[in-house]
Amino acid sequence: MAYKLDVRGLSCPEPVINTKRALTEHGDPLVVLADSYVAAENIKRLVSSLGYQAATEEDNGEFTITITK
Amino acid sequence: MERRKIIIAGAVLGCLGVLLVHFGNPVNMGICVACFIRDIAGGLGFHRAAPVQYIRPEILGFILGSFLIALINGEFRPRGGSSPLIRFFMGAALMIGALVFLGCPLRMVLRLAAGDLNALVGLGGFIFGIFIGIQFLKKGFSLGRSQKQPVANGLAMPTLALALLALVIIAPAFIHFSVSGPAASHVPVLIGLGAGLLVGVVIQRTRLCQAGCFRDLMLIRDPHLLYGTIAIFMSALVMNIAFKYFKLGFIGQPVAHTEHLWNFIGLAVVGLAATLLGGCPLRQVIMAGEGDTDAGMVFLGMLAGAAVAHNFGLAASGDGVPVAGKIGVLIAALFLITVGFAFSVPAQLSKKGGTTLGV
Numbered sequence: 001m002a003y004k005l006d007v008r009g010l011s012c013p014e015p016v017i018n019t020k021r022a023l024t025e026h027g028d029p030l031v032v033l034a035d036s037y038v039a040a041e042n043i044k045r046l047v048s049s050l051g052y053q054a055a056t057e058e059d060n061g062e063f064t065i066t067i068t069k
Numbered sequence: 070m071e072r073r074k075i076i077i078a079g080a081v082l083g084c085l086g087v088l089l090v091h092f093g094n095p096v097n098m099g100i101c102v103a104c105f106i107r108d109i110a111g112g113l114g115f116h117r118a119a120p121v122q123y124i125r126p127e128i129l130g131f132i133l134g135s136f137l138i139a140l141i142n143g144e145f146r147p148r149g150g151s152s153p154l155i156r157f158f159m160g161a162a163l164m165i166g167a168l169v170f171l172g173c174p175l176r177m178v179l180r181l182a183a184g185d186l187n188a189l190v191g192l193g194g195f196i197f198g199i200f201i202g203i204q205f206l207k208k209g210f211s212l213g214r215s216q217k218q219p220v221a222n223g224l225a226m227p228t229l230a231l232a233l234l235a236l237v238i239i240a241p242a243f244i245h246f247s248v249s250g251p252a253a254s255h256v257p258v259l260i261g262l263g264a265g266l267l268v269g270v271v272i273q274r275t276r277l278c279q280a281g282c283f284r285d286l287m288l289i290r291d292p293h294l295l296y297g298t299i300a301i302f303m304s305a306l307v308m309n310i311a312f313k314y315f316k317l318g319f320i321g322q323p324v325a326h327t328e329h330l331w332n333f334i335g336l337a338v339v340g341l342a343a344t345l346l347g348g349c350p351l352r353q354v355i356m357a358g359e360g361d362t363d364a365g366m367v368f369l370g371m372l373a374g375a376a377v378a379h380n381f382g383l384a385a386s387g388d389g390v391p392v393a394g395k396i397g398v399l400i401a402a403l404f405l406i407t408v409g410f411a412f413s414v415p416a417q418l419s420k421k422g423g424t425t426l427g428v
Contacts (some may be wrong), residue, residue, distance in 0.1 A: 009214030
């Protein structure tokens, strides 16, 4: 079971803060829903710096980022 | 690869910041988002400070360049509804801080690269303001979610930019252009517009942000954006030395004052506002071009803040900060801190629709 985090519509850097907090509280796998390129890029950079893997699917400007160790 | 892109973006910005001085903009003010929006407010007659009235085509280029490249890359997304009215007032507060310091965070870097040590004091204040903003973010600060909006909303700011461009080219009698003072120094319209378009494209693609660089470093130990700021500084430093604009010291710096406390507080207000808003003034203008109507509200707030700053005598000058400016910037700080507390909701994560699902 993966925790699902919705960061759609949030300003910088809230998507990154919430992703980091969700990883701390719930661990992986974590599924993050984002709706901006900036948020998706920032989350992927954070995830990689924390030593996790991120698989991103884009559908019409909406991103589903699955984060695993 | 990403690092190389952000360094190139910073270098482009730093070089343009000095080249635009060479082609006619005020010294140490090749690009300044706050100063240029203040000039636009004056150009439109929103304030009557005769030395700072001109419709700066660079700003229009930022919006249009960002709009065009976002459109081409499928990143143009009309959105809004994240506390727009509060963002308007925060934009005004940010502008009051910037006009007490005399510059946006980008001009701070350009001033520093020209040897103006007052900007170093400002940098300290800017980082302090960002630090305060981060404390609110850690407490769960959020201005709320934006929503997708109909396309016309996202076209409003680029259309406004086109209308302002028409005004600067046609120069009708009801538009005010300074005949002396900082705004009388400006590059030809096509050069300003071209440089603005280039900056708009580069910043939209790389997300370079003066507030984000220190915020990310402090908050998540990510130096990515900081490479861009360092590149702006280094390239502008080299260019300033090459063009003989470099002059180290506190005294006699162009469009600057030496009141350290108020340089610190002015940019602390900017740092706090930019952190709570999610980006520095330049990023706000770029996001406004991408279709972010909340950032468009910040732009309009900055325009209004500039009018207030000059109509009520808050803005600093080379002579220093007037008493009204000291009071005004403290009110701006108080307002931003109040917003920080009002929109900080502890344990907000659980309220943001987190659910468990099978994957």
